[in-house]
Amino acid sequence: MESKEKIEKMVADWLKMVEELMKESGLPIVPDPKTSDPVWVDVRELRLRYLIPVKRIRKFFEGLAEGKLYVTKCPAKNIYYFPPQADCPACMDENIVWDEISGNGKLLTYTVVNVKPYSFAHHSNYVIAIARMSEGFNILSWMSVDDLSKIHVGMDVKLVVKRREPEGFFTYYLEPA
Template identity: 40%
Template structure:
């Protein structure tokens, strides 16, 4: 079955919500109120007539080098110049020695799979994707990196297997990110 033919969880949910809202609208037309009996209990419910959509604006100024390098195909993070502590995700400040003097260092692109899962029931904002696999991989530097794993069946993966990091464009949002690719059978 091709990807296009599959109905995503988002399409299913949006369809259900549309039907539900049409039902409430019809109740409102006849009653003058957005009230309806709960399907299971019969208890009377009011359907909120005020709603918002929320998207956050997050500062990445303190770690912009990470994104600048990602565009160039490099995977970097911060290392404290004062105490040598390595951080991933990168951060501007070193709480260990309380200095904010970081250098940017390139990270290994290979590591070992620590653990993984496949997300079958998705959050709304991910519900347009097929089931995806998420894993945590340990790099030789001793730090761990969470990302999607490019694989279709979690039972084919195993803890300890070698993984390689690739910088990719996430579709359909079309932004640059990174993912793990199994580096062995």
């Protein structure tokens, strides 16, 4: 069973228990699964989905759709921002420029995520990596690799645009070069 389905089942089982206990006591108060301390289970279920304004960094997403990787750069401080920022946090200036990057880099470090947050539970174990780009800045990205034994710190990597499946949107991944 997929881990997301496992979590759904666990929550459904727990809510069923809450319902049964409430029938007896008339109160939605149940023992906390970890501490056994009494907790009130609110009847409202909240759903959360982030909406992120991208108007000023739209070029980045338009680039992804064309298979290109754009960064912003502060010409005054010579600092790159990836993902791009519309304002330079170093000099509080909106005088940034756009640059296309090669995607070439070296792997600095990585970790394999085996215990996934619920919203990523439908993915297989995945690699998150930090790489040093040839332009001289670091990026954090998922790394796609078919065999974990092929990854080692210091290897050549390439940042590429791919669709993230099963969601289907364009994003960036590191790959062995």
